[in-house]
Amino acid sequence: MSQPINMIRTNQELLQLIEQLPGMQQHTVKPGQKLFRQDEKARHLYVIKQGIVKCYITEENTKDYILEFFGEGEVMGELELLTGSPILSTVEAVTELVVYKADSAHFLQLLETNATLNKLILKELATRVSQLAIRVSYQQLYPIEYTLLKLLSLFSYQELPLSKKDLADYLAITVRSLNRTLKQLREKNFIPGDGLDIHLSKTELDKLLKRFDDE
Amino acid sequence: MSQPINMIRTNQELLQLIEQLPGMQQHTVKPGQKLFRQDEKARHLYVIKQGIVKCYITEENTKDYILEFFGEGEVMGELELLTGSPILSTVEAVTELVVYKADSAHFLQLLETNATLNKLILKELATRVSQLAIRVSYQQLYPIEYTLLKLLSLFSYQELPLSKKDLADYLAITVRSLNRTLKQLREKNFIPGDGLDIHLSKTELDKLLKRFDDE
C-alpha cells in the first residue's frame, strides 16, 4: 500500500544532473511570490535548487486545492511543455527559494539529446501520477481524522512554515474542520480501528500535536 | 479551466504507433478479468486495442477508488516499470477487451530507441498527471451534485456498461449518495449558481438523467 510518501517531494538525482548542465540561470524568489499562475501560458521551466513551493489549483468558487509541496530537485513547467496546455496550477514560493531556470525550447531539446535526463523525467512523471493517485484515494476513502493523522506522521519532523489554511487546502477541508479534527485527536486517545497502516503511540501523537499548541 | 475531460481516456496516436511495431502479441480478455492486481509485481505492459478497462485502488477498509477508465490506445503497466514500485491499481476489463502485450524489457528498450514512442509516453504521463489533478480538485472542492452533473455531461453520449457502483466508486461516494443526488437533480431543476463551467439546459439534463430510468 503505502510507500512512505513524503509530504514534500524532492528529487536529488535530478538536481544533481541539472547542476552539472552548463549555462543554467539561477534565480531567487521571495516567499509568497509566484513562479506560475494557473491558466497562463508557461514560458519556462524551473528546477528547485533550494526551498519549498506549493502548487495549487484555484476553482471558480475560489476554493484552493494544494496539489503538491515541492522541494529540492523538483521540476515545474514540464507538464505544460509536454501537453501544450495552459498552466495547471499556480506555483508559489513558501520559503525563500533558489531555482534553476531554462526556457522551454532548450529543455525540449535536452529531453531528446540527454538520455539520462529523459529517464529521470519519465520516472518523475510516473512517480507523480502514482503519488497523487495514492494520496487522493486515501483522502477520499478515509475520514479526515485518518488522513490528518497520516499527514502529521509525515511532516512532523520537517520544520515547515505552513499555515493552517495551507494544511486545510492540502487536505481539501476547511480550517474549521481541521481545528475540530485536531481537537478530536488530542482528546480522543485515537485508536485507528479497522485496517490502518498508521501506527503511532499516544506519546508520539501528543508530540506531533504539540506543534500546533506552541507555535 | 476545464479542457473537455473525457470520462474514458484514449490515445489514438499511441495506438497507431503500437500497431506498426513488429511482433506485438495480441490477447483478448473477458469482462471482469483482471490484467493487473494491486500490490503485485508488474511483468508486462499492455496497450488497449479495443474495449474499456477500469483502474481502481482498493484501500484497507475495502473501499475502492476508481482512478481511470481507459479505452483505445491507453497504456498500462508503465508506471510500475518506470518507478519500480508494485502495481498501483487493479486493472479490470469492463467490456470484452483486445490488448497488445509487451514484456517490460522490450518496452524499456523501445523507450530508448524509439524517439516517437518516447515522446508519446512523456506526453501521456503528463496528461495523466494533469487530468487526475483537475478531476481530484474538482471532486474535492465542489459538492457531489456539481461533480455528478459534470460527469454526466461527459459520459452521456458514451454507451457504457457501468454499474452504479462503478459510477459511485469513480466519484468516491456511496451508491446511496449517488441515488440521492440523482434524485435531487431530477427534481430540483438544477441551477448551478456561483461560478460554474457547466451549462446544461433543463432539457439536456433530463435526457441525461433518463438513461438511469430506462436501463
Add this chain to the structure above:
DNA sequence: AAAAAGATAGGACATTTGTCCCAGCCCATT
C-alpha cells in the same frame, strides 16, 4: 500609536454524506 489585515479558535446551526436496513427485480443455475 493606530488601524487594517490576517491567522487562530471555536460556538451554533444547517447541510451533506454515510451506515444500516429492508424490499423488489432480474437473471442464472439448479
Add this chain to the structure above:
DNA sequence: AATGGGCTGGGACAAATGTCCTATCTTTTT
C-alpha cells in the same frame, strides 16, 4: 418452478463537514 446472488431504490437515523459568525492575537501598514 425455485433459490440465491447481484443490482437497484429508498427510509430512518447517525456522523461528518461546511457555513456563518464572533472574538482574540499577531503582524503589517499607514
